[in-house]
Amino acid sequence: MxxxxxxxxxxxxxxxxxxxKIGEYLKKDKIKKVLLLAGGGSIKKNGVYEKVVRSLFEHSIEKVEVWGVRPNPVLSKVKEAIEIARKEKVDAILAVGGGSVIDSAKAVAAGTKYEGNVWDFYIGKIKVKEAIPLYTILTLSATGTEMNGNSVVTNEDTLEKYSFSSIHVYPKISIVDPEIQFTLPANQTVNGAVDAISHVMEYYFDGTSNTQLADRIDESIVKTLVETTEKLLKDPHDYEARANFALSTTLALNGISGLGHSGGDWSSHAIEHALSALNPDVAHGAGLAVVFPAWLTYVKDLISDKLAKFGVEVFGIEDGINALKEWYKKIGAPVNLRELGFEKNDIEKLTDIASKMAPMGRLKKLEREDIKKILEIAF
Amino acid sequence: MxxxxxxxxxxxxxxxxxxxKIGEYLKKDKIKKVLLLAGGGSIKKNGVYEKVVRSLFEHSIEKVEVWGVRPNPVLSKVKEAIEIARKEKVDAILAVGGGSVIDSAKAVAAGTKYEGNVWDFYIGKIKVKEAIPLYTILTLSATGTEMNGNSVVTNEDTLEKYSFSSIHVYPKISIVDPEIQFTLPANQTVNGAVDAISHVMEYYFDGTSNTQLADRIDESIVKTLVETTEKLLKDPHDYEARANFALSTTLALNGISGLGHSGGDWSSHAIEHALSALNPDVAHGAGLAVVFPAWLTYVKDLISDKLAKFGVEVFGIEDGINALKEWYKKIGAPVNLRELGFEKNDIEKLTDIASKMAPMGRLKKLEREDIKKILEIAF
Known part of the structure; x- marks a missing residue:
């Protein structure tokens, strides 16, 4: 460890x-005006927006709204929101949405306090030193962003999808109400499950030894995701399944799943970011369903015991990679690049984009050549 | 859930x-003078005291020392330390020790800021509203106090062993170095294991349903404690076992093990507190090894499925209570009141003390009569 x-x-x-309860919490923290950041409008359909607005009103909290954060969120929207946050002199950011909205909100919270280009945080030019407080209401359990300091955003000009992490952008208060996820389309639940399972696997398979407790917790999270995803595909309104699913996705990336690990491998994530950078219609979870098993296949000799343990603990089958792929198929996740709409000659382009981050990974340092081979396996 | x-x-x-690293952390937080609270002197034997003093000195942090916190810590020592903390105008409390030292330090941190009698927190007369910052260096993994806001202290005048809990006394920084526990006597490791397993069981068996993720995490913690305790009894210097053991005891009572539960049952703890109030030589863990299986036996019809699940997951045996008792025997923990030195006619006295807290419990509300029966089973 x-x-x-x-x-x-x-x-x-x-x-x-x-x-x-959001208004009550904000009032307790003496917040008087928030920038409410949101996505494409689903929160108006499921009633969340109305609840938020009423709660803010009842506690006399002013708001200014910025809409239109899209899946695989982009830098331009972040910059637009930063301008508004400054002009309107808000005390806090209130993100109401899924991972894209919350990731963008973190950049807005930090960017509002930074004179330079917010992209500097993503390219590692500067570290976040302060941020205005961030409050979040999660509407889609998947990325775990509701309880960590990570933000991933795409720069549309350069097709770079990069991340930063800072203690200053952990949400101050994070509201997770599983009930508001009853009406999610099934594929978003599936993508969320794949995303969270991938987060756990980044730690689990990073090559650290003697992490017995973390390993068991990781297996617990994945088992619960497998069990609850199957229940939710049958009955999206199963509250107990939604709640256990939601809590599992939060714990998959709030630090607990990686206790005593060497920080995780994260190659699969880096390679996946190339997929959605090239084609923004590729959901992060869907991309991971394709890339992660390919990475596991490429490095399997380095982690053969752990793969067998994972397979047996989670699926009751020793061939962990195959068990995982079969389960992804079963829940309707894509299992190769072709299903995501990529063609053979995209491999070179994807390799180019992903290789900007090379060398990457902890279990095995991946160079351009390795990345290309993994993409070929994924194809 | x-x-x-x-x-x-x-x-x-x-x-x-x-x-x-303690000096560095304190300096970063602008702490200039601490009250160092410690126990009977074991930290002088194992080298921890010397490391702490050197680190404080190197970072120009003044200290005043208060020694003599004993196992099953007492109110008089807390009051003594509060007086010194006030007189010496310290900025923070630095607890260096096990659960007793840290629990006492929490009372000192809160009591220093409170004009009245610090016992008021324990009898629920007043809630903690503020505290001076608390820093901790854990020397004995057991109670989980290093990462929560709980404090248990005995009032020697009334033989009451009560607790309070407050967000204000969570340690600001908590240092856990498993290596400094290499030299612990085996029975302290055993008592620590029993204590932490009991914390998990208070949640696990509290009657809340649909806590699939928390249940799996709880089983993970107990499995890891069982595995590492056995390793440590063979080789107390096994770092990886110490580290996994230590982390398990922390997670057993830092909130993670009870996620979505109804707060835990805590009857066994309340009854055990009577044991060590009557006889301060009874270690908390040893008392729990006797009381918890007796409580489980008394309520077993209410939790038969969960007991079977627990037994199978942790010990591979359906009779969870018997498996637990057999394992306690195996590691050298006491399994009845007689082994702790109590006699038949102590049952009435213990019932009297414990019943001051009655009715208690969540799974089953226990009255005086129930408590007496549990103590009879324990005898």
Whole structure:
């Protein structure tokens, strides 16, 4: 087990009828005006927006709204929101949406306090030193962003999909109400499951030894995701399944799943980011369903014992990679690049984009050549 | 699953050679003078005290020392330390020790800021509203106090062993270096294991349904404690076992093990507190090894499925209670009141003390009569 520092100051408010508490929490924190950041409008259909607006109104909290954060969120929208946050002198950002909205909101929270180009955080030019407080209401359990300091955004000009991480952008309060996810399309639940399982696997398979407790917790998270995803595909309104699913996705990337690990491998994520950078219609979870098993196949000799343990613990089958792929098929996730609409000659382009981050990975340092081979396996 | 709020702002600094970082952390937080609270002197034997003193000196941090916190810590020592903290105008409390020292330090941190009697927090007369910052260096993994806001102290005048809980006394930074536990006597490791397993079981068996993820995490913690305790009884210097053991005891009571539960049952703990209030030589873990299986036996019809699941998952045996008792025997923990030195006619006295807290429990509300029966089973 490696030395580690665990520090997660997000207050997680979890359960039924918690969305309507947002005004109360903001008032307690003396917030008077927020920038409400949102996506394409689904929160108007499922009633979340109305609940939020009413709660803000009842607690006399002013708001200015910025809409239109899209899946695989883009830098231009972040910059637009930063301008508005500054002009309107808001005290806090309130993100109401899924991973894209919350990731963008983190950049807005930090960018509002930074004179330079917010992209500097993503390219590692500068570290975040401060941010205005961020509050989140999660509408789609998947990325775990509701309880960590990570943000991933795409720069449309350069097709770079990069991330930054900072303690300053952990949500101060994060509301997760599983009930508001009853009406999600099935494929979003599937993509969320794949995303969260991938987060756990990035740690689980990073090559660190003697992480017995973390390994068991990781298997617990994946088992619960497998079990609840199957239940939700049958009955999207199963509250208990939604709640266990939601909590699993949060714990998959709030630090708990990686305790004592060497920070995770993250090659599969980096390679996947190339997919959605080239084709923004590729959902992150869908891309991971294709890339992660390909990476596992490429490195399998380095982790043969762990793969067998994973397979047996989660699926009752020793061939962990095959068990995972079969389960992805079963729940309707894509399992190769062709299903995502990529063609043979895209491999070179994807390799080019992903290789900007090379060498990558911890279990095995991947160079351009390795990345290309993994993409070929994924094809 | 129940609604919940999870908020744990302790920064956990975990691993080898972390004790010597205390000065650096305190300096970063602008702490200039601490009250160093300690126990009977074991930290002078194992080298921890020397490391702490050197680190404080190197970072120009003044200290005043208060020694003599004993196992099953007492109110008089807390009051003594509060007086000194006030007189010396310290900026923070630095607890260096096990659960007793840290629990006492929490009371000192809160009591220093409170004009009245610090016992008021324990009897629920008043809630903690503020505290001076608390820093901890854990020398004995057991109670989980290093990453929560709980404090248990005995009032020697009334023989009451009560607790309070407050967000204000979570350690700001908590250092856990498994290596400094190499020299612990075996029975302290055993008691620590029993204590932590009992914490998990208080949640696991509290009667809440549909807590699939928390249940699996709980089983993970207990499995890891069982595995590592056996390893440590063979080789107390096994770092990886110490580290997994230590992390398991922390997670057993930092909020993670009870996610979505109804707060835990805690009858066994309340009854055990009577044991060590009557006889302060009874270690908390040893008392729990006797009381918890007795409680399980008394309520077993209410949790038969869960007991079978627990038994199978942890020990591979359906009779969960018997498996647990057999394992306690195997590791050398006591399994009845007689082994702890109690006699038949102590049952009435213990019932009297424990019943001050009655009715208690969530799974089953226990009255005086129930408590007496459980103590008879335990005898």
């Amino acid at each position: 490696n030395n580690f520092v665990f520090y997660n100051p997000t207050k997680l408010v979890f359960g039924r009828n918690t969305v309507e | 129940n609604n919940f709020v999870f908020y744990n702002p302790t920064k956990l600094v975990f691993g080898r050679n972390t004790v010597e």
